[in-house]
Amino acid sequence: MTGRVLVARMDSAGDVLLAGPCIRAVAACADSVTLLAGPRGAAAGELLPGVAEVLTWCAPWIDPEPPALVSAEVLALVEQIREHGVDRALVLTSFHQSPLPLALLLRMAGVPWIGAISDDYPGSLLDLRHRVDGDPPESERALSLAESAGFRLPPGDDGTLAVRGPLPDLRTATGPPGYVVVHPGASTPARQMSASRSAAVVAALAAAGRRVVVTGAPVDRALTATVARGGGPDLGGLDLGGRTTLPELAAVLAHASVVVAPNTGPAHLAAAVGTPVVSLFAPVVPAARWAPYGVPTAVLGDQDAPCRGSRARKCPVDGHPCLESIDPDEVVAATERLAAVTADRPQRRLTTGGVS
Structure with a gap:
């Protein structure tokens, strides 16, 4: 030692x-x-x-x-x-x-x-x-x-990535496993879709028969409320924005079939609990380096957009085309592909080792 x-x-x-x-x-x-x-x-x-x-x-x-x-x-x-x-x-x-x-x-x-x-x-x-x-x-x-x-x-x-367990039991809040998580927020505006585009993704997933859970940080409550409404009461999702600690969020992600998220910490947390990720990735930093690691992943977004490699915090291109051009149906198709491998994915190891 x-x-x-x-x-x-x-x-x-x-x-x-x-x-x-x-x-x-x-x-x-x-x-x-x-x-x-x-x-x-x-x-x-x-x-x-x-x-x-x-x-x-x-x-x-x-x-x-x-x-x-x-x-x-x-x-x-x-x-x-x-x-x-x-x-x-x-x-x-x-x-x-x-x-x-x-x-x-x-x-x-x-x-x-x-x-x-x-x-x-x-x-x-x-x-x-x-x-x-x-x-x-x-x-x-x-x-x-x-x-x-x-x-x-x-x-x-x-x-691969991993977290310590056991994680909290959030099934009374989320319902049974198998839902799709949509996490719309990111640390900078350049890395996330608009609220309306994210809401359209939720509506498309709900229309395809997917149960949707929307997550976010406390500062994202207004965003998640808008996104969770999706296409209305019949095409929306459950809003958990600002209602989970990080361990609780890990538990929510662990029981999802797929997580849909931009380049943000919860995408890596999803990878750490073994859940596939549809990565809505703005190329302001390289996906080769920062895409979710060690789990099945679909990277969507124009990786050759003019903002490529700029490390911009606010999109320098009018209309934010690298993410706003993603068709919600494209997200649904990627989600379905990844959900097909969910049942066969190995259970991510959880360990009790670490801080008390």
Whole structure:
């Protein structure tokens, strides 16, 4: 065993879920794993197998709505990490983020060994400067860092996403398993359909005989209410927007036959519980890297649209054609294809290991 290891992933819930295989590889070889997460991803960290503790801190160089950099808060984080007696640390970042600011703070905290993926010259901040060629799925990219640091997944671990169980029982709210979940919201407007287009998807699914459950965060209540109405009382869905915790949402997704969602954390949560995903994917980031990982997936949306690779938060093209051009009947057809494989999909492993 290699002592106490800290793994950092400082952005959103989806990013933290994609770090799961990397964390499990570290946990298989470490005495304990502490996850350092941002406030947007900490709840997802609580669900990850292998995590013994979650520390939360908002990194001003990572968060999309960054707070001011306050020296007292930085020093408090440094002292908190120092008190944990961390032996090694892995800093996980997206390709456009730098691990070096956090590596500097970890050095200040006395962490003796630090590894990260970095194209920038790290000086003495990193002991392992890992490089990744090409554009692999984000989960594989993170796992490659763990492997380069000498951590390997245990025998029998297939490297897909996973969450800890048991999950809450939400069947009194959702009804029996086999429904289709439509999750219309995303962290940025560029990544989601309009409310009217999402409502048309719900109506089309209901018209095709599918029972629909609409999910969303508390800030999405108005959106989910509109979307759940679909085509009216006979062609709508059950609105659970803002009514579930993250573990409860995982349970709702786990009992769905298919999840329909944009590029958003719940799409990765669906993959973590083994549910196929119809991914309404805006190409502002590459689908090869960020599409749902390890489950049957249908990626819809124009992946060659003018916004491709722009990382835009608001669509730069009038009419948002990459997503608004998706025909609801196309979503229905993709849902039916994926639902056909649902009965044969392996049950996603749930483990009781992790934070208490």
